[in-house]
Amino acid sequence: MGEVWxxxxxxxxxxxxxxxxLVQALCNAGHQVRMLSRKPPQTxxxxxxxxxxxxxxxxxxxxxxxxxxxxxxxxxxxxxxxHDQALMEALHVDATRRLVQACKAVxxxxxxQVHWVQLSSVGAYxxxxxxxxxxxxxxxxxxxxxxxxxxxxxTRADELISAAAEQGVFSYTLLRPSNVYGPGMxxxxxxxxxxxxxxxxxxxxxxxxxxxxxxxVDDVVSCLLICGFDPRARGEVFNLSNDCAxxxxxxxxxxxxxxxxxxxxxxxxxxxxxxxxxxGIKSFPVKxxxxxxxxxxxxxxxxxxxxxxxxxxxxPVGNTIADVLxxxx
Numbered sequence: 001m002g003e004v005w006x007x008x009x010x011x012x013x014x015x016x017x018x019x020x021x022l023v024q025a026l027c028n029a030g031h032q033v034r035m036l037s038r039k040p041p042q043t044x045x046x047x048x049x050x051x052x053x054x055x056x057x058x059x060x061x062x063x064x065x066x067x068x069x070x071x072x073x074x075x076x077x078x079x080x081x082x083h084d085q086a087l088m089e090a091l092h093v094d095a096t097r098r099l100v101q102a103c104k105a106v107x108x109x110x111x112x113q114v115h116w117v118q119l120s121s122v123g124a125y126x127x128x129x130x131x132x133x134x135x136x137x138x139x140x141x142x143x144x145x146x147x148x149x150x151x152x153x154x155t156r157a158d159e160l161i162s163a164a165a166e167q168g169v170f171s172y173t174l175l176r177p178s179n180v181y182g183p184g185m186x187x188x189x190x191x192x193x194x195x196x197x198x199x200x201x202x203x204x205x206x207x208x209x210x211x212x213x214x215x216x217v218d219d220v221v222s223c224l225l226i227c228g229f230d231p232r233a234r235g236e237v238f239n240l241s242n243d244c245a246x247x248x249x250x251x252x253x254x255x256x257x258x259x260x261x262x263x264x265x266x267x268x269x270x271x272x273x274x275x276x277x278x279x280g281i282k283s284f285p286v287k288x289x290x291x292x293x294x295x296x297x298x299x300x301x302x303x304x305x306x307x308x309x310x311x312x313x314x315x316p317v318g319n320t321i322a323d324v325l326x327x328x329x
Contacts, residue, residue: 008032009228010072012058012099013079015039017186018119021221022076027051029225034072036079058095059087065102073112074228075103078119082187085149092153093160100164107169115234116172117227119220120158122213122239122300123151124176132292133206133268137299140237158237171234173227175220178241178300182217183323190253194325197250198257206268206295210246213300216315216323226309233309241300242313249317256322268295 009026013019014035026033027050034052056063058079069075077096081087103114125138126145146155161172181190196202204210223240227233254261271291278284305311 006030006032007073007229008034008071009074009076010034010036010069011076011078012036013077013119016078016080017182017184018180018217018220018224019076019078021182021217022078022224023051025221025225034068036068058099059090061094061098065099066106069099069102069106069114070110072114074115074117075099076117076119076224076228080119080154082150088149088153092150092157096157097160100161100170104164104166104170113168114170115228116161116170117224118158118161118172118174119224120174120176121151121154122176122178122241123148124155124158126151127292128296128298133210133295133297135297137301138239139301140239140304162237165235173233173235174237175223175227176237176239177215177220177223178213178239178243179215180217180220181214181317181321181324183326185217185324190321190324194253194257197253197262198259200259200262202250202262204247204250204262204265204294205271205291206265208247208265209297210295211243211297211299212246212249212317213241213243213296213298214249214317214321215240215242215313216317216320219313219315222314223305223311226311230309236304236308238302238305238309239300240302240305240313242315242317243299243301244317246294249321252318252321253325256325 009031011019011023011033014023015037023033023035033050034054036054036056038057054068079091081091100116103116107114122138124144124146125142126147128134128136144155146152158174161174164170165172219242220240227238251261271286275286275288275291302312
């Protein structure tokens, strides 16, 4: 990527799981960070001298976004709503549109182009359209087909960002990671999976070639930095995942938990039949969506990242999944 001059940058969602680590990395690299968060963090990474903290809710349409963007050469948009569907349209689409408009207005006034890095998701490509266990390779050329509200609104945000590109005024890079994991992750899905393994209740479903699509948070942050400052990233969409065999992930978790790796494998048809019979019991743990995840064979190769930016993930899932297995198990 070459030498990068210190810049003033804006990070939205700067107190979040990925955003906080990005702020730290930017400070470590010598950049001045304007950090936007709905709630003030308990501690500031990088030291007060490196960070200008602004407490603001992007859902507040009365906030002066041009003032927020003023002086920033790069905007890292890490703000997102994972749970409340009623807020997703307003945050992912409406607030993004207003912030993009503010970036362009400031750029035209100052004469300094603004580069936008969007933290998106491979969810933009949607689920497999045939049977859940159908082999599927998703690249940046795959047509988007979002299914749920989160995927739909994030994809619409991607589209309006790319449509806003204007030479000398506004450029962008879209980064679409798969399932992001790491210390302090708010999503408990991996920990719940690990608890089943620890209690020796986990069993494989279907064929042995199911795929786990995860990427370590440190790899996501490293890639965000490159997308922010490497000119080769401008105007591009990149997928980021560190796919591995599901058996590799499960074996690694068992090793970290100091238990024997699971060996039981049940036919998919049998498990689906059982799930259907007990579907009326809300607490029954085997749901169709969980079965879909356990038999998935979708891959998100990172060939484009390697070809364009000479980047590839550095933290294999099997070697680092123990980072999220803590005393709460």
